[in-house]
Amino acid sequence: MSGAINWECPYCGSKSTIREDQDFLGNRFEFNLGNRHAYQAVKSLVIVCPNAECREYTFRVSICDHRKSAAGLWSDLPEKKFWRLCPQSKAKVFPNYIPELIRQDYEEACLIVDLSPKASATLSRRCLQGMIRDFWSVAGKNLFDEIDKVKDKVDPDTWDAMDSLRKLGNIGAHMEKDISLIVDVDLDEAELLISLIETLFTEWYVHRYERLQRMAKIKAVAAQKEAERKGE
Structure with missing residues (x-):
């Protein structure tokens, strides 16, 4: 450098x-x-x-x-x-209106990504599952089922990316039937999964919060003007 x-x-x-x-x-x-x-x-x-x-x-x-x-x-x-x-990881600081347990999984995925990309991918998978259950209020028998239930709620690119995260996370979460078959996750792949989690944090939680804040301000202004019109 x-x-x-x-x-x-x-x-x-x-x-x-x-x-x-x-x-x-x-x-x-x-x-x-x-x-x-x-x-x-x-x-x-x-x-x-x-x-x-x-x-x-x-x-x-x-x-x-x-x-x-x-x-x-x-x-x-x-x-x-x-x-x-x-710092010990590349984890970004996200607001506390994102559930703490979900943020913890994300932070741990960032912390361990250099040491074990496979373990990091597993944590990203768990983080995604927590987000889907919390944000979309869906539950299924497994992550595949839960991702399928939000297929009509997200754009096709996002859905494909989430399904890809699930598959890569499965490598660490489930052992292959043939235990002699070694399938690994490299650092670049694990970091891509983390970037997807960060994108979903922003697009789902942050954008929703900012939208609600804007709507609340508009309502407050309208209420104030209505009160002024009535001379209150």
Whole structure:
């Protein structure tokens, strides 16, 4: 990471262009010490949010193999592991009118996504089921049945995405009949499921709340004008 990059703060959500040595700083060191993996490179990255009202920092650490090419040049291979330390996850802060248990499943899915994408997908699946039951007031014998019951209530793209989340979440929730068959969920897939949960939080709960607030204001203005007309 060098120069200037586009970045979104995980704390305040502001989008900005951050610059090396001004907003972010990276460090690295190498070690061997006779370990079984040969030369390793450890990298750290600190980013400070440019938003004056935020100024929070993020901190991550990664490790990769450090190898010499046939031409005799040393370079880093793709990172093998990385750890988000501050904040511990990419979870966004959603309002408390979204039920707490549903928000907890979402936050845990974000927290564990780097360590176990499969487990994260399972939590996203559970979060989706909780939302469908709460927001649409439906219940069924399983998630497939519940998703089917809201097919006429959501647009086709959303329904397809929810059904896809269910299928990926099933990989972690249910073992294959053939236990020797290994089906995994990768990090990108698990993060896509989390982004779907975030989209549904916004489209279902946040938009409904904002709509109710607007309607309440209109009613309040109308009531005030009616009172003024009657001289009250």
